[in-house]
Amino acid sequence: METLKQKLRKQVSTYCYQCVAGPDLLKVDVEDGIATQIRPDISSADIHPAGGKVCVKAYGLIQKTYNPNRILTPMKRTNAQKGRDQDPKFEPISWDEALDTIAKKLNKARADGLMDGSGFPRVAASFGGGGTPTSYMGTFPAFLSAWGAVDMSFGSGQGVKCYHSEHLYGELWHRAFTVSPDTPLSELILSFGTNTEASGGVCGVKRHADSRARGAKRIQIEPHLSVTGACSAQWVPIKPKTDAAFLFAMINVMLHEVERSRLDISFLRDRTSSPYLIAPNGFYLRDRKTKKPLLWDLKSGKAVPYDRKNIDPALEGEFTVSGIEVGADDDKWTHKNIKCKTAFSHLVDHVSKFTPEWAAEICDIGADIIRNIANQFVDHAHVGETIDIEGMTLPYRPVAISLGKTVNNGWGGYECCWGRTMATCLVGALEVPGGTLGTTVRLNRPADNRWSSVKPGPDGFMDYPMNPTSKEDWVSKSPSRHAHQTLVPLAANSPWSQALGPTHLAWMMQQKGFENLPEPTQPDVWFVYRTNPAISFWDTKAIADVMANFPFTVCFAYTHDETNHMADILLPECTDLEGLQLIRIGGSKYIEQFWDYQGFALRDPAVNPRGEAKDFTWISTELARRTGLLEKYNTAINKGAAGVRLYGENYDFSLSTDKPHDVEDVWDAVCKAASAEVTDGKESQGLAYYRKHGHRVKKFSRQRWYLYPAMVENKLRFELPYQERMFRIGKELGARLHEHGITWWDRQLKEYEAMPNWHDLPGQWEDALSKVYKINIDDFPFWLLTARSMQYSWGGNAGLQMIHEVAANIVGHGGIIMNPLAAKKLRVKDGDVVEVSSAIGKTRGAIVLRNGIRPDCLLMLGQFDHWATPYAKDLHIASMNELTPMILELTDATGSGADLVKVSLKKLGGQS
Amino acid sequence: MTRWVIVADLNRCVGCQTCTSACKHANATAPGIQWRKVLDFEVGEYPDVRRAFVPVGCMHCDEPPCFDVCPSTATGKRDDGIVTIDYDLCIGCAYCSVACPYQARARVDIPNMAYGKKSMRHEIVSEHWDRRGVAQKCTFCIDRVDPGLAAGLTPGVDEEATPACVNSCIAGALHFGDLDDPQSNVSKLTEENKFFRMHEDLGTGPGILYLWDRGSQKDNEIVPAPPMVAEPVGMAGVSSRHQSNWDWRAAANFIGGGSGTGLFLATALAGFFAPPLWPAALLALALVATGLFYVWMEIGRFERFINVFFHPHKSWMSREAFAAMPFFGFAALAIFNQWQVLWLAAAASGMVFLYCQGQILRAAKGIPAWREDSIVPLIVSTGLSEGLGLFAIFAVLAGLDISQLEFISIVLVLLVGVRFVIWHYYRKTLGAKGAPAATFAAFDGGFLNLSIKPQLVVAALAMLSLWIPWVLVIAGFAAALTGWAFKFTLINRAAYNQGYEIARMPARGAGPSSVGIKPGWKIS
Structure with missing residues (x-):
């Protein structure tokens, strides 16, 4: 028996890029076709800066795969009414019906023109996690590239929850x-x-x-x-x-x-x-x-x-x-x-x-x-x-x-x-x-390494692709709903720029248009993947209300959640352990990923997809086919939209552009090109090589860690x-805006100081709240803060039981951290259920007393505003997201806000 | 020799719970069960506050209390230091759980599923049926260590031979190795750094060593116990909690066992002066039997109850079981042929049984209220008082003559006095050593316990019965009642476990180390 069991066991190499601090490499134990265990990839210990380890979030992937709450078939909404209080009445449909429905909407949008009357793209997309979804969406970037203009300005955390x-x-x-x-x-x-x-x-x-x-x-x-x-x-x-x-x-x-x-x-x-x-x-x-x-x-x-x-x-x-x-x-x-x-x-x-x-x-x-x-x-x-x-x-x-x-x-x-x-x-x-x-x-470009981006600019400094502010070139009508080219010169205009504009403005504009900007319009089609702005942003209640008005929303859905509650179509894609993809690893990447190597790693499906979940590359190809964009789509892949350009000086693994390709054929070509890139064209091993070895790298000089x-x-x-x-x-910028009658960005213009002065920043928060909401700020004596937790950050994993279980070992998860000195004054004890209110909302939770916090602060860990996500919604954990106002007064010149608000605290009956 | 240990570098540990999760994966533990976890400690008052994370689990002690108490020999101690559990032998009595001062053991009768009742696919594949109803804990991943050694690998160095938690540790905080090998990783770490072991004062010799600062630790240097903080802030996860392994059924065994054996002794001794009081003898047997029946109901694998006899050379639970046999045997014979010697033999066996009950608690090192030496005479004297109290009721109802009743009254007063003196000594000793604050609250808040007021009432009633004989019925019942109340409190109200402590807050980088904390404890 043991021998048979041994035969049925295998280990599969893959990566974890659930958070921006990745990617990291791991192995999955598979027993009789079932993933049973996550292990660090010790075989990559010599090349990975953390010795081939993965963090606690990666260990949630097994439960993520087998979570009974997963959406396993395409679904369509049958209740035309949208809103938090509406039951979407999702009903299972076939992939054909789902994709045809989407293609029909897309084809109509294309026929009407890529841009609408206000000059905004008719198709919008939101992806979360600081760009990490790209490592799970297969060739979808190629589809977007083939499509053309896409509005990425509907933020999902950017600005308020990033750096x-x-x-x-x-x-x-x-x-x-x-x-x-x-x-x-x-x-x-x-x-x-x-x-x-x-x-x-x-x-x-x-x-x-x-x-x-x-x-x-x-x-x-x-x-x-x-x-x-x-x-x-x-x-x-x-x-x-x-x-x-x-x-x-x-x-x-x-x-x-x-x-x-x-x-x-x-x-x-x-x-x-x-x-x-x-x-x-x-x-x-x-x-x-x-x-x-x-x-x-x-x-x-x-x-x-x-x-x-x-x-x-x-x-x-x-x-x-x-x-x-x-x-x-x-x-x-x-x-x-x-x-x-x-x-x-x-x-x-x-x-x-x-x-x-x-x-x-x-x-x-x-x-x-x-x-x-x-x-x-x-x-x-x-x-x-x-x-x-x-x-x-x-x-x-x-x-x-x-x-x-x-x-x-x-x-x-x-x-x-x-x-x-x-x-x-x-x-x-x-x-x-x-x-x-x-x-x-x-x-800045190119993005392959920082040295390449160092190009001489004016006055002896590096060049920078500012959005123009001259009379001739200033963009008064930014092709994005948050007006990043109009308002934020520093946001530049690279493929990442829309995500780095003032993304909350896109949402705010839907509530009330901004004077002298184009009329606000809704996207005809909105794609959502690995993000949940309905709970993870500021003033999430307002955001959810806005998205409830969008005419056609397509969510790549893992489980039911607060954003896809407003969707028209849900598409179940292969999750982390089920999909196939090759990504770049190494070099210097954000947070603290400084490698001595660079190259590629494979996300090899450890198990078969559950239900009718489909690989993202298959979905992308089908969408391209059904919208008549196959040639452009394949061309985009050939040009590198899947992460690697498929041809080089002495190699060419380009896909034929006239037909759809199988998922494995696409990635086999990508793997071959990756091999060629790593070996300067000498070798060309494909998918089989990466399946065996998991990754392939070459040396990355440590000198390149330093820009000096x-x-x-x-x-x-x-x-x-x-x-x-x-x-x-x-x-x-001030002159241009004023010429166009835009004065509501004046406060932001004051940030353009040659050397910054002190502006009583806490007072600025208090003044803004007092002014906008007509409150007596003294009634809101606490600063409400949040902090990331390793167990949850970026993971989209609040619906995983194991994560909740192990996170509970760290004090504060699930509660509201408060200093005992402050608690004593309000006669609040450890475990007391309290209500925390800001000028715009309320949340409740149990007090966790800790000495390690200022007496004038309260802390809520994580982002737990869930009201639809199975399991998470039943945890009833306090969250500040509904409490943080989304207002221009708290928007800086770069277009960002901060997770910070003044609140009051009231003791309710009961103990947790 | 080999001594496998884990060295946890508290300077490195970040509390991420990756080890916790990796352990759950590798060992497929049920939701809510964590063989390895990382605690979150905070010390100090604002703004001078320190925080540290401490990985815990089975300490694989040199002198494991769980091993000594295990009645079935399911718990084993290997020569290489690893403490094992044979799931096929374990009866699930949870005695090991209350004996462990590190809260490392758990018993799961019907595992929770992560999402409701239905198992997920990987839960079905990974289900460990052999763990149901028995003790479970960290194994130091012997399923990796042993095959690894057999394959010529070095545990702690080679991944395949190393515990999952250590492999997974992202901060390089956990190390596994042979402490008996001076060249091993763990030996070098403990040479180059200062370390403590948790609850060092209990003498268990735990096999997780916590590094807390650089510099070598001098020979025999023991880090002093950390200060007790009776009402710590935000330390619910690490403070002492009430044991949840033994419930009222266990209390019933101590109540039934004490009262029954005490009553039988009184009945047997009274036989020298008066005809046997059969109802008292039968009640005595019934009480002991009922207590044992409840214990049998409490064990996880009651079909294996016979295994309770497997460890008489160490386990007081086995010894208690053995003592019950002659007790019931001699008593049955005495009922049939009424030889006084048989009465005495049964009574003596009952006393051994009662003594074993005291020792059972004393050996439970995980419960500060139980492990006191004086718990043994306290349990014995309480059992005797309860027994005599019950006998007094029978004596009055049976119409024993006044002089006999007066004698009973006087002995009862003396026993109550002795019991109170022992209780006082026990309470004083416990208070001087310190214990979970909640334990003291449970003892001191009770109104039917062994403290002075109730005992004065019992003694006063017994004295009053010298003039008003029927009052002896009330005095006897009061003596029994206060004993039962004490035992119920002892098992179900005051049995707070050891909790966790951090002997020193670690130096973080160039920062200083500082005093640790023993949360939820006090001297009283």
Whole structure:
């Protein structure tokens, strides 16, 4: 028997990319055709940064596969009425009927024109999880590419639940869609609310555990003691949204208390815009002929263009100089013998008021703590030292600063990102070993690695694909419902840009159009996959109401959920362990995935699909066929829409474009092209190879973890401290908007400061809520916060029993965390059921008392607003998503908000 | 020799529960059952607060209390340190569960399914029928270790020979290896780092070693017990909880066993002075039998009850079972031929039975209220008092003469006094050592227990019966009632388990280590 059993057992290689911190590799034990166990893929230990491990979420995949609540046949809605209070009355239908119904709608939309009367795409799509659904949707990107214009602006968490300001400013300053410490080399990491141990993935966890084991120090600065705070050497309980003040005060200490020589003078002088001279109107003083910014050359004793050779730029000081100044819309001023200070000197002046004593009052932290941390930052920076990285000598600056969610999005996000990057630059710790690094690019191109995206732009900085703000080129009618090209120059216009625009505006516009933007329209067809904006966003009640009005919604559905409650068609696709796909792995990817290899990994179906679930590639091909787009679809695949271009210099595995291809044939071709890419065309093994080995990689140089070499190579400077470009763009954008009668974005225009000021950010929240909802803010004494949890983040797994079971071991899941000092005042005890109210909504839950939270804060872990998802809806867990207002007053210039709201707390009867 | 252990580096552990999940996968444990899990501790008051995560499970102790108490020999202790359970031998008495100070064992009679009653496909494939109704716990993945060793692999180094939790650990916090091998990974880790073991003071020699700081630990250096915090905040998951293994049926055995054997002894001794009180003797036997019947009803695999006799050389439960045989045997013979020696032999066996009951509780190391040495005389004296109290009722009803009743009254007063003195000593000792705060609350909040007021009432009634003989009926009943109330409290109200503790909050990176916490405990 044992022998037979052994025969029936097998292990299948696959990957987990449920969260943005992946992908990670794993093995699935399959017994008699049934997946029984998830294991780490130890065979990839040598290539994977976390030794082939996967986190707790991956272990939920078995239950995910066999969950009895899965939707296993295509379904159609039979109740035309939509809404939370409506029973959709879904009825099973055949795949033919489902696909024909969708194709009919698509074909009509195509016949009517890809864009509607307002200039918006008739087809919209929303995908969640920071782009991770792409790793599960097979060739659907090829279908979308074949289709043409698709509106991706209906957000599903973006902005309010991502690192939004960091995405945009990070890419601008150092090609950092997300920012990470160089953890393996860092000695000191200042983490402002970065929840690495919850959302850093296995790579983040492993790197930081290794870092702790070698005695590195991480200081966690956040209002509550998260799991990351627990793993840190020190917890500093800062008041919410005051991180910018802390960072400004650190810069103050470094510039006004620390000896100048202890800063990285050469880095500031040669790799930043610090020596650039600032003219009276706030723009660079420029050379009359070349229009290049001027700096003061100590060698020649005169102002010279920044790129003049053999010069000795003055880092600071005031000099009598002449030149021109170019402002917004080519405004020009000519200056003769005026006094100009360097950008660095402006910085010194600018931060002089931000003393630790000033910040202490704002942050509710002792000035001594801020001062001490700033000094430690300099102490550990090793200014002047170098390190060898694979034969290249680079500066060694083992100090880093990371910012977490709610710190780096919404108002204050810009200030924090600037403060972080500036403090880092002062000791030369940006993009060098041990320091603060970017991970990957999404807005800049090409995206294959960060070095390739370093292209010279204006004024000695990297180029950046800003949405234009000039009179001629400004896009007054953005082809997206959230107007990202119109409102947010930094959002750029790459395939990722729509997802990084002000995605809540698309929803808000459906409620009430914005003055002088195109008339709001609904998409004719809305595709939804791996996202649930009806519960995971801000003001989720309003979002659900909006989507209930959409005429035709197609959801790729796992179980019934709150968003697909409003759908017209549900399509059951093969889940993680059932579908086939090849994805790219390695290089440097976001959060903390820094690999020494790059290549490909296969998601090999471990088990047969349940019910009538179909592989996403099959669905995509069928949609292409039924909409007459097969040729374009196949062409898109050939061009790389499935992740790999199928042809190269000395190979061609292109699919014939005139016929539909089997799922395995498609991926076999992709695998062959991947093999060729990895081996420079020498080899061409297909699907069978990957099925046997799981992955295939080649070396990725660690030098590429750092942008510094590319900056030196291209003779470029980081665009800090002075934001002359953004200052100009802000003025131009303001002019364009006002010319078009748009004044409702004026508050956002104020963010375009050359160097950020302190704007009483907590007060800004309170004022906005008071003004919009006419409330007495004193009636809402608590700041309500959320935090990610490793068990749930991005997993879409709140309906999995095992996840709920193991998550319960970590305090706070399922409850509302409150400080006992605050609880005592309200006579609230551990376990008491309470109601938490904001100006727009209420939620209820049981109190969990913990000392590790500020008394003026409440914390709700996770995103549990479920009212339709089986299992999850019965957990009745408090969620802040219905409590967080979605308003322009709380939208920053990048188009993001923050998971933050002021609330009151009332004790209800009963105990949990 | 080999000693398999797990070393858990608390500096590294992030509480992610990946090990918990991997264990659930590898061992296909039922929903709600976690052989491995990670606890979440918090120490201090705002703003000076520390938080740490502690993986727990079966500690595979050097001196496993579960092994000693197991009556069926289902629990085994291998030479390599691994504590095993033979599911085919186990009767599911859960004695091991109350004996374990680490709450590592569970019994599942009918497993919950993740989603309602219907099993999912993988649940059907992975179902372990042999685990139903018996004790289960972490095995250190011997199904990997043993075949791995046989294949020439090194557990802790080679994945296939290493426990699933260790393999899965994403932070590199868990390590498995041979502590007897000075070159092993775990030996090196414990050489280079300071470590503690949980509940070190209980002398169990647990096989999970927790690293809490860098630097070598000096020989014989024992990390002091962490401070008790009676009312910790947000520590429900790690504080002591009431044992849920033995319910009122177990209490009934202690009540029936104590009262029955005590009553039989009183009846046998009274036989020297008066004709045998048959109803009292029969009630005594019935009480003991009823108690045992209830225990039989409580075990998970009652068809295997015979296995209770398999471990008399260690287990007091086996010994109790053995003592019951002569008790009932001699008593039956005494009923037929009325030899006084048979009465005495039965009574003596009953005393052994009663003593075993005291020892059963004392050996339950997982329950602070039970494991006190003085629990043995307390159980014995309580049983005797209950028995004599019941006998007094029979004596009055049977119309024994006044002098005999006076003698009974005086002995009852003395027994109540002795019982109170022992109780006082027990309570004082427990209070001095410390115990779960809820245990003290259960004892001190009861009004029918062995504390001074109820016992004064019993003694006063007994004294009063010297003048008003029929009051002895009330005094006797009161003596029995207070004993029963005490035992019910002891088993069903005060039996809070050991809970968890963290001896030291670990150094995180360059940060300092600090004092730990024993949540929910107090000195009283």
